[in-house]
Amino acid sequence: MQIHPLITDSKQLADFCARISKSDFVAVDTEFMRENTYYPELCLIQLADENEAAAIDPKADGLDMTPLLELMTNNEDVLKVFHAGGQDIEIFYNLTGKTPHPLFDTQIAAMALGQGEQIGYSNLVDLWLGIQLDKGARFTDWSRRPLDKRQIDYAIGDVTHLADIFPKMLEKLVATGRGEWLNDEMERLADADNYRNDPETIWRRIKMQSRKADVLGRLKALGGWREREAQRKNIPRGRIMKDETIADIASHPPKAQAELPKVRGLSPAWRDNEIGARLMATLADAQPLSKDEMPDRNHNGTGGGKEGALVADLLKLLLKIRSREINVAARLITRSEELERLAAGEREGLELLKGWRFEQFGHDALDLVEGRLAFAVVNGKLRMTRTEEAAE
Incomplete structure (x- = not known):
């Protein structure tokens, strides 16, 4: 397999994408940072088909990524192969509003072959190729430039191995008659709703035992408020407020901003800062949850x-x-x-x-x-x- 130098030029990228667009499949991986941001910071994209592979630097000045994004989200003739690809897919959704399609996830496929519920990439490579991966660059800071050869080699290895594994895995799925078992799972993974962080529905992800309409109405309002704050500031939602704190406030709303420091997880600064004022305004405007939005009685456990x-x-x-x-x-x-x-x-x-x-x-x-x-x-x-x- 031909391994190209790091792609930082628009023409190089366009030429590379034009070639691999003729392939039946392309293995895809990304490197990103998200510890300090709401939206993942894309740092590197790796692609490989059966003949060639390359890493693309999305941080390169003036790089036009249109050919790559077209391949990922608009080319239905090329199957996109990921391993545990949820976060990679989220990145392409954030960039384009679409998800890669059609797609194939080797972690899900491994489930159908009895190879574990969440097999890691290193174990997958060892199982199928007998190769022990060097994990040394796994926790590198991918946002720093320049990237050294060891980092790039490590990153490209993720897709070259994947391109070798996929045909073998597909052959076994066909032989066992389990290929069709995966169709619904892959379509579910590609569903854009999985990656749309809608402030109006995000509250459903917060654990809450109460079924009182007023409590759930406050939960919905607070969940949406936190999501908009996090998106606007581009910081992790947990930095604004933890789920447990939101659930606590929804159940036992403070009557005044001065009471906020009494809530577990909030500092004394909430007594008179602007974000505390916005939280109290959100609580004041919260309406009881409508009957149509009430969760099913069995949502958090059996109703029997x-x-x-x-x-x-x-x-x-x-x-x-x-x-x-x-x-x-x-x-x-x-x-x-x-x-x-x-x-x-x-x-x-x-x-x-x-x-x-x-x-x-x-x-x-x-x-x-x-x-x-x-x-x-x-x-x-x-x-x-x-x-x-x-x-x-």
Whole structure:
């Protein structure tokens, strides 16, 4: 494989993108910094197909990245291959308002092949290629210039190995008949809604046990306020206020700004600073959450009480058994939230009751909650049995 020098010139980038745009796939990785910012700071982009690879410096003066962004978000003929690509995809979304498509994530694919729920890149390379990666440059400051040869070589290695692994992984997926299992997962990963930090809906990510409309209304208002503050200042949202503090204020709102320092997580400066004044104004304007926005009763756990929780535990045991039997990561089949909803009596909108998930697990899960399947111990081993068999 041909490895190009670091690309810092617009013509070099355009020529490189023109060539790899003719490939069936391109492996993609990025290096970025986000410890001190709301939006990740893009520092390097690495691309490789089966024949050539290069790192692109997005910080280079005057670099026109249009050909690269066109390839990522508008070229449907080239499959974009990532490993655990959520944060990389977020970067392209922030730059263009679109996500790379079509795409393939090797971490998700590894789940379908029974190689763990979240296999790391180093372990993936070792497993498929027998190569032990040098992790020395992993925690480097990618924003500093100039980048040295060791940094660039390390970064390019991430995509050259990925370009070698992908065809092998695809061949095994086809051989096992599990390639189609991944279609929905890849489309979900490419869904732009995953990367749109909407201040109006961000509150749903904050853990809150209360179902009171006034409390949730304040939670929504405070979550949106914090998100806009963080976006405007380009700092991590946690630097403005932690989730726990927002939930505390939503549940027990202070009556005056002078009371803010009494809230856990807030300093005495909040008593009379401008951001404290904006927080109090947000609280004053908060409205109770509308009925349409109220979260489902099962959103934070099973709605079936203690019995429902026990049934959910049985479903989790069944999932563990079945995932081991078919050698696929349990997380790819379903999540605990769906099992809790099934245990609570829900049937609509559950992914585990659709397609391959229903064939491999959902059918038995449904039988279990509806009394047609039971656990039994036979010769000291746990097995599933149909209740008709048990009756006989």
